[in-house]
Amino acid sequence: MGLRIYNSLTNQIDEFIPIEDGKVSMYNCGPTVYDYFHIGNARTFLVADIIRRYLEYKGYQVKFVQNFTDIDDKIINRANEEGVSASQLSSRYIEAYFEDSEKLGIRPADVHPKATDHIPEIIQLIERMVDKGIAYEVDGDIYYRIHKFLDYGKLSNRKPEDLLSGARVGIDKRKENPRDFDLWKNVKPNEPSWSCPWGCGRPGWHIECSAMAIKHLGESIDIHAGGQDLQFPHHENEIAQSEVLTGKTFARYWVHTAFLRIGGNRMGKSEQNFIFVRDALKDHSAEAIRHFLVSAHYRSPLDYNATSLSDSDSAIRRLNNCLERIGPYSELADSEVSTSDSEITRAAAEMLTNFELAMDEDFNTALAMGEIYKLVGHVNRFLTQEKLIQVDRVALGIAYQSLIKVCMVLGIYSELESIPNGNTQLVDQLMELVIDIRNDSRLRKDWVMADKVRDRLHEVGIELRDTPSGTNWEWRGD
RNA sequence: GGUGGCGUAGCCAAGUGGUAAGGCGGAAGUCUGCAAAACUUCUAUACGUCGGUUCGAUUCCGACCGCCACCUCCA
Numbered sequence A: 001m002g003l004r005i006y007n008s009l010t011n012q013i014d015e016f017i018p019i020e021d022g023k024v025s026m027y028n029c030g031p032t033v034y035d036y037f038h039i040g041n042a043r044t045f046l047v048a049d050i051i052r053r054y055l056e057y058k059g060y061q062v063k064f065v066q067n068f069t070d071i072d073d074k075i076i077n078r079a080n081e082e083g084v085s086a087s088q089l090s091s092r093y094i095e096a097y098f099e100d101s102e103k104l105g106i107r108p109a110d111v112h113p114k115a116t117d118h119i120p121e122i123i124q125l126i127e128r129m130v131d132k133g134i135a136y137e138v139d140g141d142i143y144y145r146i147h148k149f150l151d152y153g154k155l156s157n158r159k160p161e162d163l164l165s166g167a168r169v170g171i172d173k174r175k176e177n178p179r180d181f182d183l184w185k186n187v188k189p190n191e192p193s194w195s196c197p198w199g200c201g202r203p204g205w206h207i208e209c210s211a212m213a214i215k216h217l218g219e220s221i222d223i224h225a226g227g228q229d230l231q232f233p234h235h236e237n238e239i240a241q242s243e244v245l246t247g248k249t250f251a252r253y254w255v256h257t258a259f260l261r262i263g264g265n266r267m268g269k270s271e272q273n274f275i276f277v278r279d280a281l282k283d284h285s286a287e288a289i290r291h292f293l294v295s296a297h298y299r300s301p302l303d304y305n306a307t308s309l310s311d312s313d314s315a316i317r318r319l320n321n322c323l324e325r326i327g328p329y330s331e332l333a334d335s336e337v338s339t340s341d342s343e344i345t346r347a348a349a350e351m352l353t354n355f356e357l358a359m360d361e362d363f364n365t366a367l368a369m370g371e372i373y374k375l376v377g378h379v380n381r382f383l384t385q386e387k388l389i390q391v392d393r394v395a396l397g398i399a400y401q402s403l404i405k406v407c408m409v410l411g412i413y414s415e416l417e418s419i420p421n422g423n424t425q426l427v428d429q430l431m432e433l434v435i436d437i438r439n440d441s442r443l444r445k446d447w448v449m450a451d452k453v454r455d456r457l458h459e460v461g462i463e464l465r466d467t468p469s470g471t472n473w474e475w476r477g478d
Numbered sequence B: 001g002g003u004g005g006c007g008u009a010g011c012c013a014a015g016u017g018g019u020a021a022g023g024c025g026g027a028a029g030u031c032u033g034c035a036a037a038a039c040u041u042c043u044a045u046a047c048g049u050c051g052g053u054u055c056g057a058u059u060c061c062g063a064c065c066g067c068c069a070c071c072u073c074c075a
Helices: A039-057 A073-082 A086-103 A115-131 A205-217 A228-246 A277-283 A286-294 A308-334 A343-360 A365-383 A390-410 A424-443 A447-459
Strands: A004-007 A012-015 A023-028 A061-066 A135-138 A141-144 A181-186 A194-196 A199-203 A221-227 A251-257 A260-262 A302-304 A462-467 A470-475
Touching (some): A004 A251, A023 A039, A023 A205, A039 A086, A039 A221, A039 A277, A039 A390, A115 A141, A115 A181, A115 A194, A141 A228, A181 A228, A205 A221, A205 A228, A221 A228, A277 A286, A286 A308, A286 A365, A286 A390, A308 A365, A308 A390, A343 A365, A343 A390, A424 A447, A424 A462, A424 A470, A447 A462
Parallel strands (some): A023 A221, A221 A251
Antiparallel strands (some): A004 A012, A141 A181, A194 A199
16 A cells, blocks of 8 residues: 545545656745744644655655745834844744754755745746736736636635635725735835836735746646645645646645644634744753654644643653663664564564554554554563563664654654763763762662762753663753 | 534544544552662543434434634744
8 A cells, every 4th residue: 555645635535646756746835934933833844844754764755845935024014123124034034944943853845945036937927927818917916817717716625706705805996806816016115126027016925836836846746735724825826826827737735734723722823822943942852842743643633732742751751761772782683683483573563564554544643653652562561571582682673773763754753862062971981980889878778878869960960770780870951 | 604624531642334542641569778760450331412324333424512724914
């Protein structure tokens, strides 16, 4: 069985067949850079990141493009409030995007195009639409005639005639049809503008994605992703603009990520109920935040609440404890010892199979993670046996590598945190000394001293564990 | 008014036409000088309500209730 993806265009789960065998082109609608991004935004970036990772895991060569919307009303307003230029403001938040996403373990896209770097391409598309009679000018604004595109509404399942009743938008009398949308906005005072055949102005929102996707990925792309809110009108309009010009299917698979909720409502900038990723990262590891975000299927709304992230902290800790314990056997995984009849090897293989089955079925990360934790439990149970023979060690090494492989796809594993700015070798030696001295106290049954050492180390972020085979320590962070 | 989604244990969250993955939390135990970590056992006669189809439904159909979102910018 191959990969199947829920396609918003067909409203069903479709078998995934890329345009070109072995290759995937993918476009994700990125942030409008007028502020830091919050956990809700992170959900869609993360989903795209995981889809990309999983496609690569399956052996596809992926070209992934995610744009920055760096010119729009919110950016202009915020820039004017702060007395800086729109480009200064957007540069600042583009930089912040890279900082935060890197900390979250989101890999940079292959291309991060900016709208303002594509003005000529945008103008060219608009000119072609004007020439074809699809677009028209009113007072320097250019609008798209939606009735010229017969398929308008196919993505969001809307009929053009239904779009008005109940709509909350005020009607612009200058438009031929109230649903026509702007491709280009005429210049206004205190706004950045670019010259164009109709005077000066700036691009509308939707046209930038058509221009950038076509430029960097071609006229037909495999996967187009984004938040649920973009399905209409943004993605619908992208389709209308692109397909009316190219005559080709703009994107074959449309992937929409459901909202992150908080207190039962959508987490959103306008609701003032968001949590910035950079703030969440102060209290939680990137792995824990990712664990939380992939704990639900991407098409289900996920509720954020005060305990969700700390639940994920605990879950990640247990995963890491397991990985630490079997990490030392990793190198044995390539050895010649036959492990074909080992229960751990079988369990690891089963986990991989089930992980892939789960991910193949529309990226079911929640199910996939369940499979990971089944193996974690199995391995932990196995480790309680008294003696491990070589076959067992090799099998554990295989289990380790299997776990690492899939955890990398979900991004819930990274190298252990080392002591910041620490001289690892020196710290190791000092810890050996401290533990040695403490164990002398324990031999003398000087529990007061032994506990004092343990408590004081705990205060600086080091955790001690007395086991039958000696005392271990681990850096837990401040 | 139109369109779509959601309602599963204390919490989070998968899932299937034949009687419920996983995580967190909780309880008891093993281990330990005590901890920590780990492990063991237990923790939903039941999946919003009411009908229908079926040998059998949480899973299909219908109605209803509750909640959310999109139709204006929002990932």
